Amino acid sequence: MPAKNPNKKARWSAAEKAAASTKGPKKPYHRGQKPADDAPRGAKRPVRAAEDRPRRVRKDGAEDQGQRRWERREDTRPGGFRSDDRRSDDRRGGFRSDDRRDGGFRSDDRRGGGFRSDDRRGGGFRSDDRRSDDRRGGGFRSDDRRTDDRRGGGFRSDDRRGGGFRSDDRRGGGFRSDDRRADDRRGGFRSDDRRTDDRRGGFRSDDRRTDDRRGGGFRSDDRRGGSREGFRRGPRDERQGYRPRFDREQTSQDHHQDAEAERMEADSWVSAARTTTTEPVTVAEDNGFAALGLPERLVERLAREGISSPFPIQEATIPDALAGKDVLGRGQTGSGKTLAFGLPTIARLAGERSKPRRPRALVLVPTRELAMQVSDSLEPLVHVAGLRHKLVAGGLSYTGQIAALDKGVDLLIATPGRLVDLLDREAVILDSIEVTILDEADHMADMGFVPAVTRVLDEVPEGGQRLLFSATLDKGVDTLVQRYLVDPVTHSTNDATASVDTMEHHILVIDPQHKKVITAEVANREGRTVVFCRTKLGADRVALQLRESGVRAAALHGGLTQGARNKVLGAFRTGRIPVLVATDVAARGIHVDDVSVVLQADPPADHKDYLHRAGRTARAGERGTVVTLALPHQRKMMERMATDAGLEARPVKAAPGDEVLEAAGAAPVSGVPIDEADFRKLLDPRPARRHGGTGGPRGARTGGQYRGGGQRRGPRHG
């Protein structure tokens, strides 16, 4: 074996490959240093002479030469340059009126294409050009493309967006949604002030979109809906000289957004954001959160959202967490974990401020989407407590994250990959962390993040508080628990892993030839149903079969374009299509309220998958039924799985017409196939803009702006 792997060698023939690999030391460019010319990472692109650099013109007419970011940052910060000020101010809401002034600078950079490349490589504009050229030979165009990719035209950002499929659509070729999505969305660097304002000032359409993005089935959406209203009135805002530009009322300027908003509304499945009172709220005497010993400000802030009774996991966890104990919490998303760890952490941090680059609390979450959810749900509370938080995750600009860290962040919310990256860059130092939270630890373990998590936790000082949340506790998680938790108090929403009381389980052993009809009958019921299949192909097939039987169903899997996924989810959430046939892409992380039945047309691979799939229903206290179809040869496996998952249910033989099926809500199907053209309309109910066949330039423009264009690619049916 010594003469191993010639292939690999051939592939890696060039020395610069090695140099270009992640192995190279990263330069802590946040400190305003330009990597040395021979630096392995930074030196990839030669530096063009200043006069060769592309020039852009700022709004005010001055030229921006696309300076290197190192200089820019270094130079500007002490001078009170806006970039930094703005960033941090943003979070407090004190900046908007001034956006315009640097719209010319930053936003132009960004819009100019490849601003991220700027950020990331520090190479400024020119290097970006170069690389684009290299890659695609397309110069200009490719640059655009890359920008898009990076922003989540690319699929990796899916998750982050999660529910946010809409944003993707809207963005089309656009950049702004990314801005919003990124946590710098508060950075307000877009030249389009309104948009920024919208978001923070509580412009309705934007709220809604934001909710969407978050996949908001989660309760916190509701809170968030109105939260901006709340925190922008906080004392900090006043201190920062916050001046509202727009009220909740829309101005005529906003008509464009308004139109967009209407379209969004059609898609919005968050029916109505909970109304947030801006009046002073009296905290009721029996307020459950107050009883847990939380600071009044937080309790009051929650009450303002109408949140006054803690969920079980919150009730169980918060007192211990407040007492500084390590906590091991079992509970799925939707059980209120975020507040369970968020509230005590914020309470503990309040009253002090972190030093630059040294956050005092860290929340580690497996996916970007989740990170956003956590960040967004905690936002109002963080503000009320006078703290600063930051979301740090992949796919987002480094600049905002680094700048915020430089400025000081109290509560850092991160996905493992990016956090490790930032650690390498010394953009963040974890030696002041007092509270560490691992959310969805099992998920992280499943995704192979244990090394990253270990790396991070090893940098966190010992003796700090650790909170670990996980839906299941198996090997990977146990390793983390053993290693990092000291004498933890264990809390579960319920002892049996699966079981929310409100969840009913049926495991049906069926004849193969009955599968189709049983699937259709179970799916054909009132309310929303998620059908799980093992493969993408299977999902497509089952969805088609359902439609042939007269059930409005659409497939969702990782093989679809982002745009297509958006449409499917949008249609599902609004109820236009009540049945979602999905692979495990939807098993985790996608939150949709009001799913009353989960039907597993193919059994899950293991009990963990079972629990995650099941977790799509019975969310937040609602009732839900989980029906699993097993073929006779899968019976044994299902028995074992049921045991492992802590279910009482056992496989039961079933055939069409059986009572068991009715108990699961099965209803006979019409048998009248759904017309494919109608189905398309259900998926995307606003094809009005495109009558013109392949679409002229105008159609292309309008369409592309809001919709990913998945549909227009295909031939038009009907």
Add this chain to the structure above:
DNA sequence: AAAAAAT
């Protein structure tokens, strides 16, 4: 088999 995380 599918999905996810840094580029």
